[in-house]
Amino acid sequence: MEFVDKFMDSYWDVAKDIDFNSKKLQLSIFFVVFNPLYWNFGARLEYNTKLLSKLAFGSKLLAVYLFSVSVFTLGLIRDHVYKEAILEQPTSPLLDVPLVKALGVLSFGVGSVFVSSSMYKLGIVGTYLGDHFGFLKDERITDFPFSVLDNPMYDGSTLCFLGTALWYGKASGIFISGLVYAMYQLVELLEEPFTAKIYQKREEQKKVK
Template sequence: MAGLVDFTQPTLYLSAATILFNPTFWNFVARTEYHNKTLTKLAGGNALYGCYGLAVTIFLLGLIRDAVYERALRQQPSHPAMLGFVPQALAVGLVASGNVLVLSSMWALGITGTYLGDYFGILMDEMVTGFPFNVTDAPMYWGSTLSFLGTALWYGKPAGVLLTVLVYTAYRIALTFEDPFTAEIYAKRERERRDAPKKKA
């Protein structure tokens, strides 16, 4: 492994740190918002503006993470087996597929649906079940993972594959926290809807 990955490069660890930081950050902030309405208060009591603020922050953090990742790859050794037409063609296919999953997910969910609006009390009318959610339950995460892997192949860098495994692991762990929490938010709404006629009666 030491011959495939240059572990002396600080950018490798910086890239790993940004990969781990981002989902940890937005999960912490979103849960803080849900319980304490912190961002809503900072936005003058407007939950929508608070969600937009978080959306911009997450988007910018994503750009920084991607830039650090690319810089880290440029400072890593390439492997001959990962260079050539076939790996590059596969790289293009992976990045294209990843972007389709991410962009179509954003289109289906909208800004508030994409950027944790449910933690702000901005819930969707019903669950989205069409593309890309009929392909995977987390198209944003797995699309991003495919793009990371595609970029690693494009540059022919084993270190990129290693970092992609970290991306996959970070997202998989994040989902174990996010999915049950989000499901409970919507379950709570359904309970409140069922109880509403009883209260009126």
């Protein structure tokens, strides 16, 4: 019980260092929630209506590239707003220690490897939900980093957010990192069944032929 009490005391000491009245923090929360919903429902809109391809002069490839630019740009904005938001937040004394900073560097490094290697394996089209645009893979990628994690890009991104928070000793950053993880979990629940449906439909069409 003494350990639990100490842990809870430390938890509340860190949590009280979050200023939820900050406009920048609120904006950061907005982008963390909005971005994954944007790319998921945007890609689904294309699959159901082909609207993006029509706007791209009937080119599915141009549509997916334009879509990837919008998603990538929103990601850069989200990351910039996140860093600006946590830098103006109070630094937690319990987090502002060398060990936590070292864990931050490790977390960011591992996360960056997962994100970059995922993009390398998937390519631009695969990274930005190209299967919703009609670009389906012949087989599932199973080597690294997909041999380690089912969703290395999402998990890697979460680790990068967490690493930044730990490096700067910001409780607000840890909170945002938790929200990032929660949103990715939600997106996976929306995305994976729909993607499976796309591939199932292709297999059914092959049988008919």
